[in-house]
Amino acid sequence: MRTMRFCAIFLAIAAPALPARAAETLTVQVREAVLRASASMLAAPVNKVPYATPVAVEERAAGWARVTPPAGPAGWVHESALTRKKLQLAAGGETTAAGASTREVALAGKGFNEQIEKEMRKTNTAADFSWVDRMEKMQVSAARLSEFLREGGVLPPSGDGQ
Amino acid sequence: MNAARLMIRLILPAALAIFSAAGLTGCASLGKVTEVVAAVGVATGQVTEEQAESAVRTATAVAKASEDITPEQEYYIGRSVAATLLGKYKPVDDAELTEYLNTLGQALAMASDRPETFGGYRFLVLDSDEINAFAAPGGLILITRGMLGLCRNEDQLAAVLAHEIGHVQHRHGLQSISKSRITAAISIAAMEAGKQLGGKDLAEAVNAFEGTIDDVTQTLVVNGYSRAAEREADLAAVRILHRVGYNPNALIEMLEAMGRGLKPGGLDFAKTHPKPSDRIKVVRPEIARLAAPPAPPPKRQKRFDNAVALPAK
Numbered sequence: 001m002r003t004m005r006f007c008a009i010f011l012a013i014a015a016p017a018l019p020a021r022a023a024e025t026l027t028v029q030v031r032e033a034v035l036r037a038s039a040s041m042l043a044a045p046v047n048k049v050p051y052a053t054p055v056a057v058e059e060r061a062a063g064w065a066r067v068t069p070p071a072g073p074a075g076w077v078h079e080s081a082l083t084r085k086k087l088q089l090a091a092g093g094e095t096t097a098a099g100a101s102t103r104e105v106a107l108a109g110k111g112f113n114e115q116i117e118k119e120m121r122k123t124n125t126a127a128d129f130s131w132v133d134r135m136e137k138m139q140v141s142a143a144r145l146s147e148f149l150r151e152g153g154v155l156p157p158s159g160d161g162q
Numbered sequence: 163m164n165a166a167r168l169m170i171r172l173i174l175p176a177a178l179a180i181f182s183a184a185g186l187t188g189c190a191s192l193g194k195v196t197e198v199v200a201a202v203g204v205a206t207g208q209v210t211e212e213q214a215e216s217a218v219r220t221a222t223a224v225a226k227a228s229e230d231i232t233p234e235q236e237y238y239i240g241r242s243v244a245a246t247l248l249g250k251y252k253p254v255d256d257a258e259l260t261e262y263l264n265t266l267g268q269a270l271a272m273a274s275d276r277p278e279t280f281g282g283y284r285f286l287v288l289d290s291d292e293i294n295a296f297a298a299p300g301g302l303i304l305i306t307r308g309m310l311g312l313c314r315n316e317d318q319l320a321a322v323l324a325h326e327i328g329h330v331q332h333r334h335g336l337q338s339i340s341k342s343r344i345t346a347a348i349s350i351a352a353m354e355a356g357k358q359l360g361g362k363d364l365a366e367a368v369n370a371f372e373g374t375i376d377d378v379t380q381t382l383v384v385n386g387y388s389r390a391a392e393r394e395a396d397l398a399a400v401r402i403l404h405r406v407g408y409n410p411n412a413l414i415e416m417l418e419a420m421g422r423g424l425k426p427g428g429l430d431f432a433k434t435h436p437k438p439s440d441r442i443k444v445v446r447p448e449i450a451r452l453a454a455p456p457a458p459p460p461k462r463q464k465r466f467d468n469a470v471a472l473p474a475k
Contacts, residue, residue, distance in 0.1 A: 029233045030278050041272040051234065051280070063275070081278035087232060117238055119368045120375075127245035131253050135244070135284040135302060138264045145272065148265045152316065153459040154407040157452075 023056040026082040035075025039064035042142050046075040052087040231336050237280035240300030242375045247296055247304055251288040254307060259287060262469035267323045273405040276331040292430040293423055296382045297326040299335035312419045316466040317412035321399055328398030334391045338381035339374050386434030393444050400448050410449045417442050
């Protein structure tokens with residue numbers, strides 16, 4: 001009885017508060033997040049959002065989120081492209097923002113960035129970065145991937161695809 | 163009190179706590195930390211109490227090292243790990259094969275629980291008779307000509323690639339950093355203290371970075387991941403194959419082929435992976451619950467044969 005009364009009170013307080021809740025903000029954690037027309041890696045791209053950009057989450061569905069970026073149209077992105085952490089642009093090495101916590105400063109200074117790679121490449125001549133750079137260019141378009149799966153008769157069991 | 167000694171006194175308990183938390187007691191590991199701490203101490207000459215405290219604080223921050231590595235940092239680690247492997251093994255320079263492999267691999271990666279990484283998934287064949295495959299953090303995946311030669315059809319090749327995608331999805335490569343040496347600890351300590359050393363910080367950071375790359379490469383090539391990690395990668399592979407529409411039984415077929423093809427005590431998959439028969443026991447019940455997809459059309463076999471017909475050695 002007491003539990004039921006508690007639940008009723010809780011609902012009375014919580015329910016009206018829900019629609020007023022501000023949209024969650026997440027941060028893009030890949031080099032360039034492609035926002036798509038629907039929740040599928042094969043759906044048409046509608047916008048591109050660079051690393052470390054905050055986006056507002058409007059809606060979620062099975063591992064996907066529909067987000068609004070600071071510029072351009074909203075679209076769907078897989079949640080693995082987003083993080084709750086606030087990211088700093090660390091690529092240049094000189095990125096310690098004013099006002100960042102010590103912990104954030106330490107993480108930014110971890111040394112895994114472009115500047116450190118360049119330094120390492122000067123001494124470690126055995127490593128072959130030319131092929132790594134070639135590999136990076138080997139991105140296959142969503143259209144080609146769709147065609148490849150269709151041609152090979154590779155069909156998802158449920159028929160709804162990714 | 164001697165400043166360098168003070169710093170060692172302050173940082174060692176923190177370092178010990180982290181190593182024991184990670185279940186590591188290796189002498190080499192502790193020796194490395196002490197070495198770096200001593201190096202920092204010596205380099206500074208004068209270490210203030212404030213500096214020593216900051217070193218302790220940063221060392222504590224490393225307890226969660228692998229999960230704190232951002233996808234961008236993971237990307238740079240992965241690039242250097244792949245570059246190191248490509249320094250040891252030469253790639254097969256075959257545009258048609260590489261395109262086929264990337265199309266298949268990227269179609270599979272789309273269906274993983276982590277379709278998005280900082281730089282995306284890429285695939286390349288290594289010109290080696292060894293039966294092996296490597297996943298560098300972030301999604302640069304390398305498979306040997308020997309492993310490719312074991313695959314009889316597209317579904318089997320998909321099974322090998324999906325297993326490697328599973329390692330990337332679960333960030334197993336990064337976990338090997340914290341387990342084996344927690345080199346990131348050294349890096350952070352070196353960087354924060356290093357900022358006050360003037361010019362020294364870069365060298366320290368490069369050293370730490372190289373140590374990290376060694377950790378991951380050593381795990382991929384020599385030590386292997388834990389059995390638990392291999393199990394996770396195999397189960398991820400089953401899910402990926404099923405979601406895309408390939409036959410998950412192809413993973414069992416590949417494990418059987420590897421069981422036949424691997425030489426016990428060999429320097430390849432046999433050394434870094436659990437016995438194929440043990441892995442089959444793990445995946446078989448999972449696969450049995452899934453409906454088998456329809457038989458593949460001849461076109462799928464034809465394109466596999468065309469692309470994988472390797473140039474004569």
